[in-house]
Amino acid sequence: MTDVTHTETVTETDTDTETGAGPAAAEIPPHGSLLHLLFDEQAARSPHQIAVRDARGSLTYAQLAQRSDWLAAHLAERLPRPGELVGLHLDRGTDVVVAMLAVLKSGHTYVPLDPGYPAERLLFTAGDARLGLIVSDQPVPADLARLPLLRLDDLVQPAAPVPAPRPAVDDGAPAYVIYTSGSTGRPKGVQVPHRNVAALVRACARRYELRKDDVWTLFHSYSFDFSVWEIWGALLSGGTLVVVPHRTAASPQATLDLLSNEGVTVFNVVPSVFRHLVRAARRTGTTPTALRYVIFGGESVDIRDVRAWRAVARRDTRFVNTYGITEATVFVTYRLFTDQELDRAPDAPEGSAFALDIGEPLDGWELRVVGEDGAPVRPGETGEILVAGSGVALGYLHRPELTAQRFPLLAHPGGAPRRHYRSGDLARLLPDGTFCYAGRADDQVKINGFRIELGEVEARLRSAPGVRELVAVRTVSRIGEPMLTAFYTTPDTAPPADGGHGDREQAERLTAHARQVLPAHMVPGRFVRLGELPVNPSGKTDRKALSAWPGQAAPPPPADSPAAGPAPVRTPEGL
Missing domain, CATH: 2.30.38.10 (Luciferase; Domain 3)
Structure with missing residues (x-):
């Protein structure tokens, strides 16, 4: 769609012009659950508001509606029968949002095929989903090219509006299918209907004070379900969505600069990524001044990072912990951290337990x-x-x-x-009565006849003095016996001089702490200090690499070590 020029458009005022009141609250239509129709209502209400922008420019709600109508007409010609699955193989930018809306307006279901994912994963997804069409803005992997393909960069949008098709679609039809890995090792396509996403946005709107002048980020891959909340939370509440380039998202300092320059108010982030942002903020003093909400998902929160952020940034930013799963439409629970909790001394009673509190279910979730x-x-x-x-x-x-x-x-x-x-x-x-997250059932291991839940071990030991990150895995001792090993990092990010073994005194202190908070059979037999924990291509801690560590040599270098290239911000593929 190279003929359309991105234009910068002045957003509507962020105050109620009739009353002179403060920022206008988000208006989410109370009825209806088809995402594209809910978007069209917002576009009719605020046509000149910026809906989405990327590094090249922006689209107002009216422009986004017009572009998606035109593309939907194209899709309806190629796939006239509603209910097909359409793959989206697009670089991060406004066209991702255009294409999602177009697929829904044509009565179909979108399936993310982020070009940044390995070709093997994309080929599996396309074959397993039995895609009827792929929409792309670039050459696709050879085996994908065998499928019907629509290249956006070859299309020319007419000057006059093109009416969108209006196929009969039930709100129980899937809006998208996102593939997520699991304990089986085979990716699974999760089908999520329109009504679930609409319910998610409405339920969160009752918990958050969303406003029409809010600026959100599409920070994560659109193949990761956190992006569902980022995209539809912004568009259905009338806010502005800023698409973050991959290179920017991979740089903590560049991310901080973008949050500041764009005036981002709602930021969704994985805790391990937030940790890198905290380090950059403390090092350079760059802190976003407009940020109202930081919403965590995907991992357990280290409350020390939140406290460190508040020490250098605005203290009225609200921090929210969530528990969620792709199969339950992104979020299940909500947990707002209070100032009293965040200001509590680190060694106070239940000082770490509240960070594991998964909170209470959203309205409509059980x-x-x-x-x-x-x-x-x-x-x-x-x-x-x-x-x-x-x-x-x-x-x-x-x-x-x-x-x-x-x-x-x-x-x-x-x-x-x-x-x-x-x-x-x-x-x-x-x-x-509080429920605290305790890890994965499939992370349970058996050592010396005892069943051990690794998540529980990790939750208890992450609060140990001098520990930043910690992962417990089943390893094999030098004599071939199964044992529990804890790999950890410290606030001092310099790699240990001894190749990863850690100093003996620190290991002894951690062992003593473990014996105070864990049964004897759950105490790791070895503590290994690393400069950074290794991560896999999905951005998650590479437990497989750690479990294979023989003890005679250091494990594979983490993704942000000099041997592995520049330090990326880790963005996992699923909550």
Whole structure:
């Protein structure tokens, strides 16, 4: 779509011009759940407001509506029968949002194919999804080229508006299919309907004070479900979405500069990425002055990073912890950190437990934690998280057996049986009724006859003095016996001089701490200090590489070590 010139357009005023009141609250239509129709209502309400912008320019809500209408007409010609799956193979930019809207307006479902992902992963996704068409702005991998292809950079948009098709679409139809990896090792396509996303935005709007003048970022890959909230949260609330280039997202300092220059007010981020931003902010003093919300997802929060940020940046920024899963439409719970909690001394009672508190379910979402017998856990016990309600996805694409297994119809207290999602995540119930995240059920290992939940070990040890990050994995000792090893980093990011073994005194202190907070069989037999934890291509800690570490040599270099190239900001593919 090279003929369309991006233009900078002045946004509407951020105040109520009739009353002289403060910034206008976001207006999300209370009825209807088709995402493209909800967007069109916002476009009609605020046609001149900037909807989305990238490094090249911007589109108002009216311009975005017109471009997506025109592309939707093209898609309807190529795929006249609604319900097809359309792959989006596009560089980060405004056209990603245009194409998503167009796919939905033509009655189809979009499937992200981020060009930054490995070609093998893209080929698997395209084949497994049985795509009817791929929309791209660049050459595609050879095997993808065998599928029907629509190149945006070959199209010329006419000057006059083109009416969008209006196929009959039910809000229970999937809006998108996002592929996520799991314990099986085979990616699974999660089908999420329109109504789930609309329910997510409405539920979050009741928790957050969203405004029409809010500026959001599309910081993550659109193949990662965090982006669903970033895109539709911004557009359905009438805000402005800033698409962050990949190179910018990979640089902590460049990200801080963008947050400042763009006046970003709502920022969604993975805690390990936020840690890099904190380090850059403390080093250079660059802090965004407009930021109202930092919303965490995907990993456990290290509250020390939040406190360090507040020490150098504005203190009225609100920090929110979430627990979420792709199969439950991004977020399940909400947990706002209070000033009292953030100002608490690091060594105060429950000083770290509240950072693991997964919070309370969003309106319409239901969360239960049950033991192996299916009964609710009692205080002190750990169980599996089950999710029911508005966010539960339709299931896995073309995987009926796995869908039946992971999305069972279960008895529900006080009512008829309901469909649940068995998350495989664990939570521990504290005596005060708080649920704290306790890791993955498939991270459970067996050593010396004891079943050990790695998430619980990690949660207890991350609060140890002098520890920044910590991961516990099952390794093999020098004599071939299974053992538990904790790999950790410290606030001093310089790589250890001894190749990763850490000094003996520090290991002894950590062992003593572990014995105070863990049963004897859960105390790691070895503590290994690293400059950085290694990450896999998805941006998550590479547990496989760590578990293969033999003890005689250091594990593979982390992704941001000199041997691996420039330091990237890690953006995982799924919550």
